[in-house]
Amino acid sequence: MHDGSFPRPREPGDIPGGGTQLADVQQALADDQDSPGLRSSLEAIMLVADEPVSEVVIAQVLERPREEIAAVLAELAASYTAEGRGFDLREVAGGWRYYTREECAPVVERFISDGQEIRLSQAGLETLAVVAYRQPVSRARVSAVRGVNCDGVMRTLVLRGLIEEAGPDPDTGAIQFRTTGYFLERIGLPGLEGLPELAPFLPDDMDDAEDSGHEPAGS
Numbered sequence: 001m002h003d004g005s006f007p008r009p010r011e012p013g014d015i016p017g018g019g020t021q022l023a024d025v026q027q028a029l030a031d032d033q034d035s036p037g038l039r040s041s042l043e044a045i046m047l048v049a050d051e052p053v054s055e056v057v058i059a060q061v062l063e064r065p066r067e068e069i070a071a072v073l074a075e076l077a078a079s080y081t082a083e084g085r086g087f088d089l090r091e092v093a094g095g096w097r098y099y100t101r102e103e104c105a106p107v108v109e110r111f112i113s114d115g116q117e118i119r120l121s122q123a124g125l126e127t128l129a130v131v132a133y134r135q136p137v138s139r140a141r142v143s144a145v146r147g148v149n150c151d152g153v154m155r156t157l158v159l160r161g162l163i164e165e166a167g168p169d170p171d172t173g174a175i176q177f178r179t180t181g182y183f184l185e186r187i188g189l190p191g192l193e194g195l196p197e198l199a200p201f202l203p204d205d206m207d208d209a210e211d212s213g214h215e216p217a218g219s
Contacts, residue, residue: 142154
């Protein structure tokens with residue numbers, strides 16, 4: 001659950017990028033007329049990122065200088081803070097990612113708590129079942145089983161306290177997930193050994209989907 005304890009947001013003057021000047025950043029944003037432009041491209045990438053994304057990776061994807069990427073990311077972060085948005089852009093663990101703003105933590109926690117009693121969607125139930133029987137399992141493998149991208153559903157299950165991170169996969173480095181004690185409490189089982197025998201019906205050969213770096217389309 002979101003605990004509201006995050007690093008200090010960047011201030012407007014905290015702009016990285018070596019010799020890059022504020023005027024250069026403002027000009028880059030003003031010239032953001034492409035389809036999509038640099039600013040909108042960065043926002044789209046940050047929106048779907050499930051872990052911090054490094055400036056180097058973004059620069060390679062967008063084929064732009066790393067210094068320019070770093071500067072515009074910092075400018076975006078500063079603009080979100082200045083506008084008082086409910087989210088901000090943070091530089092953590094060697095990369096950038098969206099987070100809910102610290103002062104909004106009580107509202108988010110109340111929303112999540114109230115949402116505990118809301119029934120899961122069919123997609124949520126299917127995703128939770130895959131995690132329960134394949135754990136520890138990565139997002140890519142869950143998506144491979146269901147045949148659709150499950151990132152959004154996985155985030156919902158984490159927020160509801162039904163699944164949690166279980167460390168990196170030793171082979172791929174991808175973050176794995178497992179069910180929680182709260183999951184067992186909700187389904188009324190003392191342990192995972194009490195789950196019905198369903199695992200044999202799940203596909204075993206799912207490594208190709210993860211190794212290729214491609215995930216199924218859809219949601």
